[in-house]
Amino acid sequence: MxxxxxxxxxxxxxxxxxxxxxxxxxxxxxxxxxxxxxxxxxxxxxxxxxxxxxxxxxxxxxxxxxxxxxxxxGTVVPGLTDSHCHIFGIGEREMTMNLEGANSFEAFLAKVQERVAKTERGQWITGRGWIETFWKPPQFPTRADLDKIAPANPVYLTRADGHASVVNSAALKIAGIARATPNPFGGEILKDDSGEPMGMLLDNAQDIVESKIPKPAEAEREKALSLGVQREIALGWCEIQNAGSELSDVQLLRRANEAGQVKLRIYNAAYGPGAAAQKLLEEGPTLNAYRNHFTQRTIKVVFDGALGSRGAALLAPYSDRPDTSGFLTQKEAELLPLFQEALRRGIQVETHAIGDRANRIILDLYERAFQTVPPNERKIREPRWRVEHAQILSGQDIPRFARLGVIVSMQPSHAISDLFFAPARLGIDRLAGAYAWNSFLKTGAVVCGGSDAPVERGEPMIEFYAAISRKSTKGESREGWHSEQAVTREQALRMFTVNAAYAAFEExxxxxxxxxxxxxxxxxxxxxxxxxxxxxxxxxxxxxxxxxxxxxxxxx
The missing domain is CATH 2.30.40.10 (Urease, subunit C, domain 1)
Known part of the structure; x- marks a missing residue:
């Protein structure tokens, strides 16, 4: 008894x-x-x-x-949740060369040159955060630009979105990238008219160089986590939903929680396909561990690139580069078995999809998985799968989210950042389905809000402002920004509270x-x-x- x-x-x-x-x-x-x-x-x-x-x-x-x-x-709201960020990247931004705020090409070069002067000859120089939107002209930097200021150091500098990097000739040589090097699946090595690599690497092409960079020591990763947690708490986030971890990151998160070093609540996703996702499938979810501070029940898939670097997979070519429509970064045939197993084992799936082609195909794959693994064969009948970003949608696909029970995980600041260059990438007509928060809500879909830090600043007040105003932080609005997609303050608050909780089975x-x-x-x-x-x-x-x-x- x-x-x-x-x-x-x-x-x-x-x-x-x-x-x-x-x-x-x-x-x-x-x-x-x-x-x-x-x-x-x-x-x-x-x-x-x-x-x-x-x-x-x-x-x-x-x-x-x-x-x-x-x-x-003081004004009190339920503990704010960032439904999509990268906690290690947030900390690393504070530790490495932060190129945010380099609003001109000259300012970008000056920051890099300053780091070169402090770095030993032959040592790698890495950094993140540059974006060419407001440069004149707004074009990607090249290896030739970097060679002039860093001839004796390999350089690897990641664009703000994390889906493109610029490298110099020394880095290309170490990685063995030359004019004959083919594009990897799900990536592109940008080349000039003569066929020579320009130094810009998109999506999976980044891995060729990144694999040659010495990995950070475990102590550095621990410091990155600690700095990231401290920053999030100081901004008012009570929980973050960490959008992807490798196996080593998962182990570090568990150790830090066991030691009582993490005050922030973390809802973690394991990258898949790969070792982290496979381990999650084999061992099953971890729910509300360490006094409700750590949950892991989700596989994160990256299915295309980003709009700014023209890697987002579109149904039609880019308006400002008609020779490409972007690309998928995973093979459809390999994802379906993973999705089916996830349903049977009660594992949530969240997929990065930005372009309208990527969103349509991932919804097709989700739907096929749901059809082939009916509710009575699932560990969780309503699996609450998610699409992360859902930035560019064809009008016919927007209602499918609610119909399929798929959660829309969106980051309002992306709209007010991207809409400066999105008209050039997409043309005016396709902007009707871009960052369509209100359209999703009207169909009955659940929309949760995040920041995608360190891609964006990661500040909750910027996200809330962007959601309700649909204006830049300077109050600007332009043709094609579709102000009707702004949401009410009540809707915005729900995006970062109760909707975020629902997206994590935590309501x-x-x-x-x-x-x-x-x-x-x-x-x-x-x-x-x-x-x-x-x-x-x-x-x-x-x-x-x-x-x-x-x-x-x-x-x-």
Whole structure:
């Protein structure tokens, strides 16, 4: 009968008179709970919410041992979730040459030249974050450009999107890339009119050079994780959904959690096809480990490139380069068996798909998997598979997401960054199906929001602003930006809270501020549900609370 006693103990409701450990009072609380949308105070017992309501009623949960934290009118929202980012890349951005903000070709070269001056002859120089959008002219750098400033060091510099890199002649020589080198599947070595490599490598072609770069020491990877976690918490993220890990990353994440070094909640995906995905299929998911701080139940597939580097797979050629329509980076025939096994083993699948061709084909593959593995043969009847980015869609494919139960994982800042060059890549007509957040919502699809950091800055206020304004951070809007695709503030908040929780099978525990859920919330310096749009960009996180613990506080 011991099991019955345990079961009764778990099921026993906690008395309302039982005191709270912490009461957060005098806040403007947006709960994202339709039954109680607004409150003043939140009482926390252990790592869960015990009460949500008025300041006066919260006093019923107070005794001599209860801590009371006065929020001084601060705006409180459910703990924000970044539904798509790369935690190691965020940390590495802080450790290596960060080329963000190089808004001219000359500024880009100056940053690289500064690093060359500090680097021993023959040593690799690596960096990330350049983008040519605002350069004059807006064109990719070449190996000749880099050779002039770094003749004695191999150089490998990744574009902001992570789907293209520029290298110099020294790097090409080490990798054995010459005019006769063929393009690998799912990648391209850009060549000039004479057939010589120009130094630009797209998608899988990057691997030829990247495989020659010495791997970072484990201590460096640990530092990258730590820096990434610290940054996310300080920005107000309570959970991140890490969009892809190799086997070594998974092991590091587990060790760091075992040591209690990770305050951030992490919902991790294993890259597939490959060793990480295979291990996940064999061993099964890890759910709510380390006090609800680590879950791994997802395989991440990268199915095409990026729009800016013209690797996104399109149904028709690029408007500004008619000789290409981009490319797929995985073979369809190899994905279907993986998807079928995932359904049988209860593993979620999320797939990077940017171009309209990539999105159509991945929906076709998902649909075939669903048809060949019917619900009674699945470990989870409704698998909540996802498409990451879903940036360019043909109008006929937008309703398919809701119909198939496929979640749309989108990053609003991509629109306000990409729309400066998207008209050139796509032409005006195809922009009707670009970054179509509102169109997806109108069909009944679940749309969760993320940042794709370090591709973008990764700041929640930029993402929220982009979602509701559809304007650049300077307030610009141009032809083809389709302002009707902007969402309401309520919809935007749901994208980063309850919808993100649903996309991770976590809506019972997360996504709203209500009794019984985990005590995760973000406290902001201004009321983002009311202030003018431009002021959202100046709003900062003043407190991040995870499991009732204040893990970050801005003491300004």
């Amino acid at each position: 011991r099991w019955l006693a345990v079961l009764l103990l778990i099921a026993r409701p906690i008395s309302a008179a039982e005191p709270a450990d912490v009461i957060f009072s005098n806040g403007s609380v947006y709960t994202v709970n339709e039954r109680q949308p607004h409150a003043e105070a939140v009482a926390v017992r252990g790592d869960r919410i015990a009460f949500v309501g008025s300041n006066a009623d919260a006093q019923k949960f107070r005794d001599n041992h209860t801590r009371v934290i006065d929020l001084h009118g 019972i525990d997360k996504g709203a501020i209500e009794p019984g859920k985990l005590a995760d919330f973000t406290v902001l310096s201004a009321d983002i549900m009311k202030i003018p749009e431009p002021e959202i960009l100046n709003t900062r996180c003043v407190m991040t609370v995870i499991g009732g613990e204040t893990v970050f506080e801005d003491r300004q």
